Amino acid sequence: MFEKVLIANRGEVALRIHRACREMGIRTVAVHSEADANAMHVRLADEAVCIGPNRSRDSYLNMPAIISAALITGADAIHPGFGFLSENADFAEMVERHGITFIGPSAEQMRMMGDKITARAAAIKAGLPVVPGSPALESVEHAIEWANKIGYPVIIKAKDGGGGKGMKTAFNDAEVKEAYTMARAEAKAAFSSDTVYMEKYLQKPRHIEMQVLADKYGNVVHLGERDCSIQRHHQKVIEECPSPALNQQQREEIGEIVRTAIEKLGYTNAGTLEFLYEDGKFYFLEMNTRLQVEHPITEAISGIDIVREQIRIASGATLGYSQKDITFSGHAIECRINAENPETFIPCPGKINEWHAPGGLGVRVDSEIYSGYTIPPYYDSMIAKLIVHGKTRNAALMRLRRALEEFVIDGVQTTIPLQQEIISQAEFIDGQYNIHWLEKFLEKKQNSKPKAKDI
Numbered sequence: 001m002f003e004k005v006l007i008a009n010r011g012e013v014a015l016r017i018h019r020a021c022r023e024m025g026i027r028t029v030a031v032h033s034e035a036d037a038n039a040m041h042v043r044l045a046d047e048a049v050c051i052g053p054n055r056s057r058d059s060y061l062n063m064p065a066i067i068s069a070a071l072i073t074g075a076d077a078i079h080p081g082f083g084f085l086s087e088n089a090d091f092a093e094m095v096e097r098h099g100i101t102f103i104g105p106s107a108e109q110m111r112m113m114g115d116k117i118t119a120r121a122a123a124i125k126a127g128l129p130v131v132p133g134s135p136a137l138e139s140v141e142h143a144i145e146w147a148n149k150i151g152y153p154v155i156i157k158a159k160d161g162g163g164g165k166g167m168k169t170a171f172n173d174a175e176v177k178e179a180y181t182m183a184r185a186e187a188k189a190a191f192s193s194d195t196v197y198m199e200k201y202l203q204k205p206r207h208i209e210m211q212v213l214a215d216k217y218g219n220v221v222h223l224g225e226r227d228c229s230i231q232r233h234h235q236k237v238i239e240e241c242p243s244p245a246l247n248q249q250q251r252e253e254i255g256e257i258v259r260t261a262i263e264k265l266g267y268t269n270a271g272t273l274e275f276l277y278e279d280g281k282f283y284f285l286e287m288n289t290r291l292q293v294e295h296p297i298t299e300a301i302s303g304i305d306i307v308r309e310q311i312r313i314a315s316g317a318t319l320g321y322s323q324k325d326i327t328f329s330g331h332a333i334e335c336r337i338n339a340e341n342p343e344t345f346i347p348c349p350g351k352i353n354e355w356h357a358p359g360g361l362g363v364r365v366d367s368e369i370y371s372g373y374t375i376p377p378y379y380d381s382m383i384a385k386l387i388v389h390g391k392t393r394n395a396a397l398m399r400l401r402r403a404l405e406e407f408v409i410d411g412v413q414t415t416i417p418l419q420q421e422i423i424s425q426a427e428f429i430d431g432q433y434n435i436h437w438l439e440k441f442l443e444k445k446q447n448s449k450p451k452a453k454d455i
């Protein structure tokens, strides 16, 4: 097992990784920007190294600085967390070249899944149900030809896409022409490549993802699904598991399909397969080759510490259990609490005057925040994750309502009022929502507000 792990991240996930390491008797090295010198994970880590100025590209994305910090402190492994360098295959390769273990899949696997076109091809080969789609589109004519082969509506996506950038829908030939040009231009601006491809556009799907764990010896398990359909502008707001849309048979079926696909792919460490789910069918979209923000809800219902498993797998340990040993109990829901105005979503960094996190049975709060902490303006606005677990979905919902009510955050605005509103809506309570539900709800709210001329 590793003796010392460097945590190449900040915020709550840095603390999450520190906690897993300490429980395994592993020492930790925190790396931080100048703005994060007083962060909780820096205080708790056994050692800390300042790796650069405030901007992410000068610090948390600064590969030579991070690898130097690992070499100087004698760390044997690096955990990248999520965001930043977590899905950067070049970084994983560079880490390994310096004799340090990258806690994650191989650079080769990361590269294959990072390119949406090769990921789709690999998924098809591995037997996953994939949305009907095209190879790389060579021209407008080629795009129109494929749109007619697939059938309208279609969506054009960037091969290196993420967060919805470079994504355009089209409902007829004329729209394909425009969507193709726009998608390429957006992809070129946002990513290094302007290569785009096409898929059948699903109009009212849910976003359901599957968590997997795989060791280096071909042992693979899935840890069930998470329903992440409650989102706005590609930012998840509430996640839950199990999905209210699936029954036990569907869950076991997709679980086994995913498990054998991961076996065939030879993928290792933790990963998440994203699907759209519509009319009882799953459609693979892409795979995330990292730990995800919402991993704690899976931990709640499976009892498995996913970060601990990532570290064990990277160190060469065997999983030590198989699918039949995994049992799920109850229901879990997570709220991502952001320091933002709950109506405009404008980030609200600043000083936390008072902080009281909820507690009690079935309540977990993952956060780096403490009273007197100042949220720097340079990074993501997520400041806490509230995770509740109950025997049934209704019990989890009641517990979430209670925990949100108990939360005291004074000094900055947060998304808590919005989350309280969402969980009191009939559609949410009934589990009847798709990926568009939250944005439609917010639109309705905006339209029902009195306008200046009406007052």
Ligand code: MV4
Residues within 6 Å of the ligand: 131, 155, 162, 163, 164, 199, 200, 201, 202, 203, 207, 229, 231, 234, 276, 285, 286, 435
């Ligand atoms: C889609 C889709 C409908 N049909 N693909 C958005 C981000 C990227 N990861 C994939 N996305 C979508 N791909 C097909 N063929 C709808 C979306 C989509 C979406 C997906 C998951 C969660 C929220 C979403 C919000 C808008 C669009």
